[in-house]
Amino acid sequence: MLKKERHDFVMRQINLHNRVLTSDLVQLLNVSEDTIRRDLQEMSGERLLYKVHGGALSTSYNSTFSSSTVYAKEAKGNIARKTISLIKDSMVILTGGGTTIIELIKHLPENLKATFFTVSPLVAVELSKYPKIEVNLVGGKFSKNSKINYGGHAISQLAEVNADLCLLGTSALHPKDGLTDTDWEINQLKRKMLNSSKKSAVLCISEKLDISLRLKVAALEDINFLITELAPTAEKLTPYQLKGLKII
Structure with missing residues (x-):
């Protein structure tokens, strides 16, 4: 090659x-x-x-997530706008990190009144710009690769959270293998986040669909919503719909 x-x-x-x-x-x-x-x-x-x-x-893993370095920014903007339909005043929301979640935060209604828990310091900074949002940063070890807090201390804090909605970005999603990634400790964190929430949504650009990585995070049956930039009726989404996911 x-x-x-x-x-x-x-x-x-x-x-x-x-x-x-x-x-x-x-x-x-x-x-x-x-x-x-x-x-x-x-x-x-x-x-x-x-x-x-x-x-x-x-290069998008920096403190500002500059628009010039965010991959598939338009698609992530579409996902953000769709996701807002799930977010209501007075909700308790738990989020992961990553550029898609950052894009979502930038699209939130200015006067949204809600409580957010996040494992991402970068997400917390973006949330702090909203006057009516209470921001809770889950602490722990800081992953230089994923830019989120993780580890036993973070997981113990999440045990006390009962969120209405968990919002996760992803590296890969597959109809058979579900939600997968490559980092064992980060996967443990994501599992706890899903278990600490009544409902969950995966935010995923369509290029990450039908891909499996080495380590499993969760089965599709453990997730409620899948949000992509595609129309809900897109043929590529049919296998996920058949697994019981609500497509937005």
Whole structure:
């Protein structure tokens, strides 16, 4: 495989999942670890991604989530507008992190009166701009890769939360394998978030559908709503609807 083809593949994975692991790229591209490290170093020098220990992060993983670096921003804006239909005054809402959730927060009604719990400091900052929203940041270890708080302390705090709605972004969703990701400890956190909420919604651009990653977070039966930029009647969404998900 040519270097440009490898770089294009890496960027595709980065755009879809916000991060990649060197070990995964070695297997997927069938090249040496040294080759992947050189590729990531070169791409980092071109400011296409952030090279970190064990892999790389999307350039959208910064404190401002600049519009110029958010992948599929228009699609995520459409998802945000759809999601607002689930959010009502006086609700208790639990959120994860990521660019799709950040985009949702930016689209909230200015006078929304609600209580939010979030594991993401970046989401908390965006929520703080709304005068009638109470913001609760769940504490714990801070993941430099995912930009969220996690670990035993975060999970113990979530045990005391009884949210009306949990809103999660995702790296991958599959009709058979459900919600999956690559980080064991983050997956434990997401499971607890789902268990701490009466209803749950996954916010997912359509490019992340029909993809499975290594570790399972939850079955589709454990999720109530799927929100994409596609029309609810889109053929690609039919397998998810058949699993009982309400498509928005």
